[in-house]
Amino acid sequence: MSDPSSSSSPPVRPASAPSASAAAERLTSLLQQVALKDRDAFSQLYQATSAKLYGTVLRILGNTSWADDVVQEAYVNIWQKASQFDAGKSSPITWMVSIARNGAIDELRRQPTARRDHDEALEEIASSAPTAGDQLSQEQNAQQLYECLDELEDNRRDMVRLAYLHGWSRADLASRFDQPVNTIKTWLHRALKQLKGCLAS
Template sequence: MTSAQDLSALLHRVARKDRAAFAEVYQATSAKLYGIALRILKRRDIADEVLQEVYVKIWERAADFSPDRASPISWMATIARNRALDEVRRKRPVAIEDHPEVQNFASDDETALAAIMRSEDGRRLADCLTRLEPDRRQMVVLAYCEGLSRDELAAKYGQPVNTIKTWLRRSLASLKGCLGS
């Protein structure tokens, strides 16, 4: 497992166009970033394409990374999440319900999210999530795993968008504090 300090150092090298460092960043983070994209997009083919674009952005924008503003994985996860959400907004993926003939195929593949949650980081995150109030926990999962917008959350919870924004910010701060301890 690569530490945040190691990832920061690798990203600094990537900013200088170090291909070996980039390969190490990819190896250490691709499962997590793919899990984010797949969870939002729900289609492996589109998630594969988005993941490629995410790493192109990481390569191009590595110099923009600042460990004072965010952890390396948070910075990269934000890029992945935003790119996946852009894809959702750009074109609506075809739903499996539109093709009933493929619904009978079962997959034994473990989901990317399940693989992440089995990792030490995933277990720590799951533990920290249980410390949030149930509605806040669900809201965080809906926003950051399912890709719901603040507007969609506001409609779902019957609250103003600014309230949702505040709840998410406080929940994420709580998670950050929990994960940092």
């Protein structure tokens, strides 16, 4: 029997580029851990899928601030519903995108004319988001996203991470940073816009 420690490819982040099926298996494993309320797994899941979900929601809503709110809610739902994921019925990314898309459509139905700005530059970035089958591209985009996060001011970076990695609400952030909720929304909007500019460069 071979020694497991001699493997050249760690299970979470292989040294070589993963195939689509290997990436799907990784996301499935992460979702199973999230179902057990593993926050580290949730953080890894966000890194691997946030670019795809954000692009999907932004294409539907056409507004970065609005998309920001809907994506946060999507990840809250993923955290709460991870145990409901059935790998026999759909791929993990398809299941997650469905949650995000349904949330965006529900918001659009509730406010069909609200906050639509159709920023052409952001639309272009959203349209370049990876397809459901392009798992490797997703991870590359996520890595670039985290590099761009490091370029934000400390408090803005902390705010974005608390909102999207740890599920903090706007009210939680307002209390943490001692600012009104509307100010928090504005800061997050500006931080995300800066991120989009970095990702486009």
